[in-house]
Amino acid sequence: MAVIRATDPPAERLDREALIADLQRRFHCDVAATESGTIASIRVTDLSELRPLCRSLFWDAGCGFGGIVVEERPQSWEVRYIFLARFAGWIEVLVSLPLSATTLPSISAEVHAADWHEREVEDLFGLRFEQHPRLGDFILHDQFWGEGLAPFRKRFDISKAHSNGQNNVSWRPLLVVRDPGAFAMPVGPVYEGGIGESVHFMLETVGEDVLRAIPRLFFNFRAVEKIAEGKDVGQALLLAERFAAKSSFAHSLAFCAAVERISGVNVPLRAKQLRVLLSELERLRHHAGVIAGICESTALAVSAAHAAIIEERLLRASCCFTGHRYLFGLNIPGGLRRDFTEQQCQDLLSAVRLAAKQLETLEDRLSFTSSFLDRLEEAGVVAPETARDLNLVGPVGRASGCGHDLRKECPYGLYKQYEFQVPSEKQGDGYARLRVLFQEAYQSGTLVGDLISSLDSGPIHAPCQSRQGFALGWVEAPIGATLHWLRLGESGLVERYRIITPSFNNWLGFHVAVEDFAFQDFPIILATFGLSATECDR
Amino acid sequence: MSFWFWNGLRRGIQTTRYPKSMELERGVSPGRPVATSFKSSAEAEQAAGQCPVGAIVARDSVADLELGRCVYCQRCHFGARYPLDWKYDYEWAQIFPGAQDFAVLPKPYRKSLHVIVVDAGDCGACLHEVKQLNNPLYNVHRLGIFFTPTPRAADVLLVVGPVSENMRVPLQKTYEAMPDPKRVLAVGACAISGGVFGRSAMSAGGVASILPVDLEIPGDPPPPLAILHGLLVATGRKVPAAGAQVS
Numbered sequence: 001m002a003v004i005r006a007t008d009p010p011a012e013r014l015d016r017e018a019l020i021a022d023l024q025r026r027f028h029c030d031v032a033a034t035e036s037g038t039i040a041s042i043r044v045t046d047l048s049e050l051r052p053l054c055r056s057l058f059w060d061a062g063c064g065f066g067g068i069v070v071e072e073r074p075q076s077w078e079v080r081y082i083f084l085a086r087f088a089g090w091i092e093v094l095v096s097l098p099l100s101a102t103t104l105p106s107i108s109a110e111v112h113a114a115d116w117h118e119r120e121v122e123d124l125f126g127l128r129f130e131q132h133p134r135l136g137d138f139i140l141h142d143q144f145w146g147e148g149l150a151p152f153r154k155r156f157d158i159s160k161a162h163s164n165g166q167n168n169v170s171w172r173p174l175l176v177v178r179d180p181g182a183f184a185m186p187v188g189p190v191y192e193g194g195i196g197e198s199v200h201f202m203l204e205t206v207g208e209d210v211l212r213a214i215p216r217l218f219f220n221f222r223a224v225e226k227i228a229e230g231k232d233v234g235q236a237l238l239l240a241e242r243f244a245a246k247s248s249f250a251h252s253l254a255f256c257a258a259v260e261r262i263s264g265v266n267v268p269l270r271a272k273q274l275r276v277l278l279s280e281l282e283r284l285r286h287h288a289g290v291i292a293g294i295c296e297s298t299a300l301a302v303s304a305a306h307a308a309i310i311e312e313r314l315l316r317a318s319c320c321f322t323g324h325r326y327l328f329g330l331n332i333p334g335g336l337r338r339d340f341t342e343q344q345c346q347d348l349l350s351a352v353r354l355a356a357k358q359l360e361t362l363e364d365r366l367s368f369t370s371s372f373l374d375r376l377e378e379a380g381v382v383a384p385e386t387a388r389d390l391n392l393v394g395p396v397g398r399a400s401g402c403g404h405d406l407r408k409e410c411p412y413g414l415y416k417q418y419e420f421q422v423p424s425e426k427q428g429d430g431y432a433r434l435r436v437l438f439q440e441a442y443q444s445g446t447l448v449g450d451l452i453s454s455l456d457s458g459p460i461h462a463p464c465q466s467r468q469g470f471a472l473g474w475v476e477a478p479i480g481a482t483l484h485w486l487r488l489g490e491s492g493l494v495e496r497y498r499i500i501t502p503s504f505n506n507w508l509g510f511h512v513a514v515e516d517f518a519f520q521d522f523p524i525i526l527a528t529f530g531l532s533a534t535e536c537d538r
Numbered sequence: 539m540s541f542w543f544w545n546g547l548r549r550g551i552q553t554t555r556y557p558k559s560m561e562l563e564r565g566v567s568p569g570r571p572v573a574t575s576f577k578s579s580a581e582a583e584q585a586a587g588q589c590p591v592g593a594i595v596a597r598d599s600v601a602d603l604e605l606g607r608c609v610y611c612q613r614c615h616f617g618a619r620y621p622l623d624w625k626y627d628y629e630w631a632q633i634f635p636g637a638q639d640f641a642v643l644p645k646p647y648r649k650s651l652h653v654i655v656v657d658a659g660d661c662g663a664c665l666h667e668v669k670q671l672n673n674p675l676y677n678v679h680r681l682g683i684f685f686t687p688t689p690r691a692a693d694v695l696l697v698v699g700p701v702s703e704n705m706r707v708p709l710q711k712t713y714e715a716m717p718d719p720k721r722v723l724a725v726g727a728c729a730i731s732g733g734v735f736g737r738s739a740m741s742a743g744g745v746a747s748i749l750p751v752d753l754e755i756p757g758d759p760p761p762p763l764a765i766l767h768g769l770l771v772a773t774g775r776k777v778p779a780a781g782a783q784v785s
């Protein structure tokens with residue numbers, strides 16, 4: 001990888017129009033019209049300028065990187081590089097290629113966060129990125145799949161079985177460390193006390209110290225983006241909600257936001273308020289779960305038990321409130337499926353207050369437990385410049401001073417109207433991540449209280465006709481920014497659905513940022529990142 | 539740091555009494571839709587049409603349920619034109635329809651059961667609910683149920699998820715490494731019927747297409763107590779839900 005350039009992102013608001021005018025002056029590009037004003041679109045006409053242009057956006061202007069959306073249109077490839085101009089909306093860099101094209105320039109040497117996006121595109125679409133050092137064997141594991149399958153091409157029929165189900169026994173993982181005495185220790189995909197997500201790690205070690213932990217993900221790859229194609233909005237919503245349950249409300253909200261933007265529906269006020277409420281409830285419950293995981297990883301059993309009880313009580317409160325422990329079935333395009341009574345809101349409020357109070361007690365106790373702190377402090381340090389370089393999102397990014405929070409920087413729904421703080425730390429170690437989680441959980445608890453005391457009455461749903469068009473929906477999910485890019489065809493069926501998840505982003509960051517640690521710290525570092533494999537895999 | 543000790547004592551026992559007596563706290567289960575009678579068969583058809591995954595089957599004027607398919611989209615529940623009745627229980631584990639002569643595990647397993655869980659393309663919900671069983675509120679250790687990371691020590695295989703193509707071989711290997719006698723439990727709609735992911739090039743559409751399944755635990759996700767019920771059924775400490783006889 002290229003040398004890391006430490007530039008502090010400008011904290012102040014970017015001027016998107018001036019930025020684009022400046023790009024137009026320096027590069028050959030058109031400013032294309034977009035259907036909605038939320039995204040400013042720049043079309044690159046000279047492919048050789050793609051890389052410097054993206055570089056300029058990410059490093060010089062200090063934009064955040066969203067992700068890459070590839071689409072196979074009837075006549076051409078359309079590739080969108082999505083950037084976030086902080087506090088000023090989205091910018092997409094659009095590249096069109098003839099369908100016969102098989103390569104395009106790689107930007108990941110400049111924007112490191114694009115690395116996995118490019119590998120994913122190569123695996124799923126068969127588009128190669130020039131000069132990318134490591135393509136292939138990513139989503140489609142080489143021991144099960146041959147190269148050149150390109151399952152996301154339109155001509156590929158996903159409904160039929162394609163794998164031969166064989167295990168290619170001659171397959172060997174790529175080893176990076178090649179020193180005398182160095183070896184790679186495989187862990188997974190079935191591991192972790194019997195109850196863990198399917199991830200495989202190659203721990204490259206020279207004995208006690210692990211130099212690198214290279215994750216091998218996508219065991220849970222179910223091709224959600226592809227099987228959504230050709231489905232109607234109602235069916236696709238089921239997928240959006242169920243591919244990653246720990247942040248199901250955030251993902252279904254992002255999907256609904258995209259549909260609503262396409263249809264031009266105005267969601268009623270009460271539904272907007274309730275959506276904020278439910279998002280914060282989910283964040284609180286999610287963070288309680290991650291905190292329980294961290295306590296468990298340090299083998300401090302009593303604290304783990306306390307945190308787990310807090311989480312389970314929140315799950316029960318969610319179930320009493322909404323009818324589902326993981327908030328399934330609530331979001332629908334145009335609003336919410338159900339309303340809540342005053343009594344239900346009050347019951348939820350007391351449960352949330354209790355949880356927040358117990359979390360405070362827990363944090364207080366933990367901060368006096370030296371055996372616990374010893375294991376977290378300086379574990380898995382991610383320096384601020386690394387976090388910026390890898391575009392880390394969510395609590396993990398914020399613990400390293402890289403605080404993109406879409407609720408503030410690109411507010412959606414009603415977030416502009418509510419007071420809350422986005423915690424930020426500089427140390428970037430496991431303890432900083434834990435502190436950020438606690439702070440965010442308190443903020444969410446307070447927000448739930450504010451919302452319940454100020455709920456307006458009114459309808460909770462506006463009729464939403466699906467129309468032709470495309471749009472981006474974005475939400476700050478509990479682990480970070482998630483983007484759902486959706487194109488609906490003429491009959492209102494899904495043509496392309498792209499899900500960019502915070503876990504995808506942060507898993508890349510995890511293995512690049514976390515190097516050289518003691519073997520017994522591995523579960524702790526992993527727990528403090530709070531990553532979800534299934535959300536990454538889709 | 540003695541405050542941990544005192545704090546633990548002060549909280550007292552919070553663990554559920556289940557299976558000795560039923561757990562009645564609200565929120566331990568999202569409930570389930572149950573067969574509902576309508577005025578006419580046309581209405582029952584309409585009720586069945588509400589379901590996006592075909593879990594509701596109209597039989598004359600009754601809308602019957604195939605709970606193993608239900609993904610809890612709530613479309614037959616909140617704000618539905620033809621709402622189904624809901625029942626708030628959790629003893630849902632039943633013998634898998636395709637299972638041949640299911641037999642409970644021999645007696646020694648009643649007080650010591652080792653369980654391995656394989657995440658085969660799960661969304662995280664079922665897996666999380668299994669994890670909750672280790673939580674003090676459920677604490678399955680008291681019943682002699684232990685989770686183990688190694689298939690060699692496992693008696694029961696819990697599979698969550700529709701079995702993604704990349705997990706097919708690890709799942710098979712896990713099963714083969716388990717000693718006899720062993721039982722396979724499909725946990726959740728995805729493991730039973732493929733759920734929203736269905737059958738595709740990347741998903742096997744349920745565990746049964748890969749391994750012989752003994753019991754199924756419906757729900758999306760099934761709450762922790764439903765999973766516990768399934769484990770108790772496997773050892774013969776509880777009877778399965780749908781009346782079927784255990785030999």
Ligand code: SF4
Binds near residue numbers: 589591611612613
């Ligand atoms: S909740 Fe949804 S999936 Fe389940 S039976 Fe009702 S309509 Fe069908």
